[in-house]
Amino acid sequence: MSTVAIIGAGTAGTLVANRLAKQLPRNDTIIAIDLDNSHLYQPGLLFLPFGKANPAKLVRPRRGQLSQRVTYIQALVTKIDPKENTVYLVDHPPLHYDVAVIASGSKIVSDETEGMTGDGWLKDAFTFYTLEGGTALRNRLENFTGGRIVVNVVDMPIKCPVAPLEFCFLADAFFRDRSIRDKVEITYVTPLDGAFTKPVCSSILGSMLKDRGVELVTEFNTGSVDYQRNTLVSFDGREVPFDLAVLIPPHTGAEYVFHSPGLGDDFGFVPTDPKSLVSKVAKNIFVIGDATDLPASKAGSVAHFEGEVVSHNVQHFLNGESLEEAFDGHANCFIESGHSKAMLIDFNYDTEPLPGNFPLRFGTPLLKESRLNHLGKLAFSWVYWHVLLKGRDIPLIGSQMPTSGKRFPAGEVRSPLSTQSRDR
Amino acid sequence: MATATYDGVEVEVNDEGFFTDPSAWREEMAPIIAKEMGIDELTPDHWRVIRFVRDRYLETGGGPTVRVLGKTSGVTVKELYRLFPKGPAKEAAKIAGIPKPVGCI
Numbered sequence: 001m002s003t004v005a006i007i008g009a010g011t012a013g014t015l016v017a018n019r020l021a022k023q024l025p026r027n028d029t030i031i032a033i034d035l036d037n038s039h040l041y042q043p044g045l046l047f048l049p050f051g052k053a054n055p056a057k058l059v060r061p062r063r064g065q066l067s068q069r070v071t072y073i074q075a076l077v078t079k080i081d082p083k084e085n086t087v088y089l090v091d092h093p094p095l096h097y098d099v100a101v102i103a104s105g106s107k108i109v110s111d112e113t114e115g116m117t118g119d120g121w122l123k124d125a126f127t128f129y130t131l132e133g134g135t136a137l138r139n140r141l142e143n144f145t146g147g148r149i150v151v152n153v154v155d156m157p158i159k160c161p162v163a164p165l166e167f168c169f170l171a172d173a174f175f176r177d178r179s180i181r182d183k184v185e186i187t188y189v190t191p192l193d194g195a196f197t198k199p200v201c202s203s204i205l206g207s208m209l210k211d212r213g214v215e216l217v218t219e220f221n222t223g224s225v226d227y228q229r230n231t232l233v234s235f236d237g238r239e240v241p242f243d244l245a246v247l248i249p250p251h252t253g254a255e256y257v258f259h260s261p262g263l264g265d266d267f268g269f270v271p272t273d274p275k276s277l278v279s280k281v282a283k284n285i286f287v288i289g290d291a292t293d294l295p296a297s298k299a300g301s302v303a304h305f306e307g308e309v310v311s312h313n314v315q316h317f318l319n320g321e322s323l324e325e326a327f328d329g330h331a332n333c334f335i336e337s338g339h340s341k342a343m344l345i346d347f348n349y350d351t352e353p354l355p356g357n358f359p360l361r362f363g364t365p366l367l368k369e370s371r372l373n374h375l376g377k378l379a380f381s382w383v384y385w386h387v388l389l390k391g392r393d394i395p396l397i398g399s400q401m402p403t404s405g406k407r408f409p410a411g412e413v414r415s416p417l418s419t420q421s422r423d424r
Numbered sequence: 425m426a427t428a429t430y431d432g433v434e435v436e437v438n439d440e441g442f443f444t445d446p447s448a449w450r451e452e453m454a455p456i457i458a459k460e461m462g463i464d465e466l467t468p469d470h471w472r473v474i475r476f477v478r479d480r481y482l483e484t485g486g487g488p489t490v491r492v493l494g495k496t497s498g499v500t501v502k503e504l505y506r507l508f509p510k511g512p513a514k515e516a517a518k519i520a521g522i523p524k525p526v527g528c529i
Binding site: 155156191197219221223235236250266267 | 489490491492495496501502504505509510511526
């Protein structure tokens with residue numbers, strides 16, 4: 001008779017709840033907690049500004065995605081006390097747990113950057129990382145006749161780190177289709193020293209920006225947004241003017257993490273063991289999805305691959321068994337490149353995204369644009385609601401990264417992050 | 425691999441001048457590295473950041489980013505840029521003899 005409390009019923013929380021519902025003995029209780037009853041299909045947000053997603057269709061009730069076996073509590077979590085094994089909620093009695101699973105994701109904090117939410121916000125500057133922001137941006141793009149568009153990642157880490165690049169590719173295609181591409185300048189402004197963090201991928205994505213006439217500004221740490229002059233100002237005094245700014249604000253973990261003793265780091269992400277996904281603060285707290293501090297992408301595919309390991313390890317813990325050290329940092333993302341094409345990238349803690357083929361029968365190309373990948377991305381919406389959230393395995397795509405099909409460069413490529421973790 | 429000589433000791437550095445072996449670093453090297461980068465004098469405020477950056481590296485295996493520094497070092501981001509005008513995370517990491525900090529993916 002154990003109680004498992006899952007904080008957050010988004011992608012990660014829902015899929016882990018549904019896996020546990022199939023796995024745990026009937027007399028165990030599974031509780032999922034979230035603030036509202038709106039489950040947002042976040043991959044759809046990228047298409048919203050270009051009029052290619054219907055905002056109403058991106059949201060479904062959270063409760064409806066959860067197994068009947070799961071008890072759903074709709075309330076705001078204010079604190080977890082890892083010593084007392086207790087979750088505190090607003091307008092609900094405190095909840096005692098035997099195991100807690102942190103699945104409360106990450107959120108954007110637009111007020112962390114000076115000036116960002118000033119009087120030009122939602123007028124000349126938008127984010128597509130929320131449903132409201134994406135819808136407002138769609139209306140603005142609809143009426144955009146020309147000028148300078150700046151896409152700015154303010155700081156890492158962010159959810160779906162390739163999405164801002166995809167936005168540039170789709171914007172290029174959007175304005176070409178409207179025959180006004182020559183009247184629009186697109187600039188990608190990043191704090192990184194290239195288009196992306198991983199070297200091979202960064203150089204390929206960098207040349208894709210170049211091919212599309214997107215200017216790349218690197219190592220730009222946005223200090224403030226000045227709406228008087230519609231200009232981004234970096235901390236070292238550089239300036240990037242804009243007519244329309246598409247901003248990806250910094251992210252943090254959920255608010256309650258900051259109020260939970262010993263649980264989170266400076267940004268509210270939860271220090272987590274990279275292989276077993278147990279938290280570093282307590283043996284009976286596991287962490288999944290965007291809420292972790294791991295050097296893995298904050299993306300749904302990662303939550304999906306983590307789901308198998310977390311649900312097994314919750315059960316191992318309850319049975320007094322040792323944990324599986326099985327997670328390898330696997331991420332698998334489609335990158336929309338415009339005009340009905342997409343690329344697929346597949347990587348983990350140790351192997352950066354490489355060209356080649358994903359080992360499916362039909363040889364889905366990796367790090368290369370194709371129509372098949374775009375269809376894969378569109379089909380993913382169905383897979384998301386019917387397979388991924390249900391906690392089922394996706395056929396032929398295992399939780400560990402396949403190495404076959406990838407073209408490894410001469411000598412082994414290791415990402416800087418994995419080198420770092422080995423030095424620890 | 426390139427080398428540099430600081431305080432009479434030859435150390436290995438990468439193409440951008442970051443130490444490849446942080447354990448080769450000694451405090452006496454810091455002012456010399458700083459001077460090379462155009463920072464003529466290391467004030468107590470500089471040292472506060474350099475020690476913080478190095479401690480963080482030894483603790484976590486990675487150098488802190490500007491955002492982490494601004495939030496946790498006790499020095500504001502504006503002040504950090506006054507101390508290290510070309511980028512506090514990078515410059516402090518170089519002076520503290522640790523690898524260049526990388527953004528997460």
